[in-house]
Amino acid sequence: MGQEIPHSSFTESDFQHYREMLKEESHLLKQWFDEERFVNEHPxxxxxxxxxxxxxxxxxxxxxxxxxxxxxxxxxxxxxxxxxxxxxxxxxxxxxxxxxxxxxxxxxxxxxxxxxxxxxxxxxxxxxxxxxxxx
The missing domain is CATH 3.30.70 (Alpha-Beta Plaits)
Incomplete structure (x- = not known):
């Protein structure tokens, strides 16, 4: 959020980039769970x-x-x-x-x-x- 998106149509390359970024972020999230980086404290x-x-x-x-x-x-x-x-x-x-x-x-x-x-x-x-x- 907070970023301007200058256009509303996307190329296959854009979608491929999105998939790569999503995969990277998902891998990072899994890594953080595996490393128990999330705090389990008071809500x-x-x-x-x-x-x-x-x-x-x-x-x-x-x-x-x-x-x-x-x-x-x-x-x-x-x-x-x-x-x-x-x-x-x-x-x-x-x-x-x-x-x-x-x-x-x-x-x-x-x-x-x-x-x-x-x-x-x-x-x-x-x-x-x-x-x-x-x-």
């Missing part, structure tokens, strides 16, 4: 938040690069297009205050993102598909 949960950047009229604002630089967080990354940002939060142990911890991180991250967006006369909205998107 954890994490989350991510995807946001659209919009202008004052609710139209997508192409300022994600600028917002990411202003935000200066390694937990933020571009998502799909120049109008989107993804915030990734650290996993927390699933205990009695897990959801409070997650909520606190979400609020802090969201406030930081909105402050960064406002520097570029933009704001943020969480939605699957922005209703004001136009061709």
């Amino acid at each position: 954890k949960a994490g989350c991510e938040l995807e946001a659209w950047l919009i202008d004052q009229q609710g139209v997508p604002a192409p300022v994600n690069v600028e917002c990411l630089e202003a935000l200066g967080s390694d937990q933020a990354s571009p998502e799909l297009s120049q109008f989107n940002i993804e915030l990734n939060f650290d996993p927390v142990n699933l205990n009695e205050d897990a959801f409070s911890q997650i909520h606190k991180e979400l609020v802090t991250g969201w406030q930081g993102l909105r402050e960064a967006a406002r520097r570029f006369d933009a704001d943020c909205v969480c939605t699957g598909i922005l209703q004001t998107v136009r061709n």
Whole structure:
């Protein structure tokens, strides 16, 4: 995710490359299981938040690069297009205050993102598909 795909038709060579990469990744995953690299500890949960950047009229604002630089967080990354940002939060142990911890991180991250967006006369909205998107 987070990478632009410049075209929508693919050659046999593209499919072959995909199969090779999938085989390589599957081999790596098997190796990690064999080496017991996955931690078997207390259950954890994490989350991510995807946001659209919009202008004052609710139209997508192409300022994600600028917002990411202003935000200066390694937990933020571009998502799909120049109008989107993804915030990734650290996993927390699933205990009695897990959801409070997650909520606190979400609020802090969201406030930081909105402050960064406002520097570029933009704001943020969480939605699957922005209703004001136009061709």
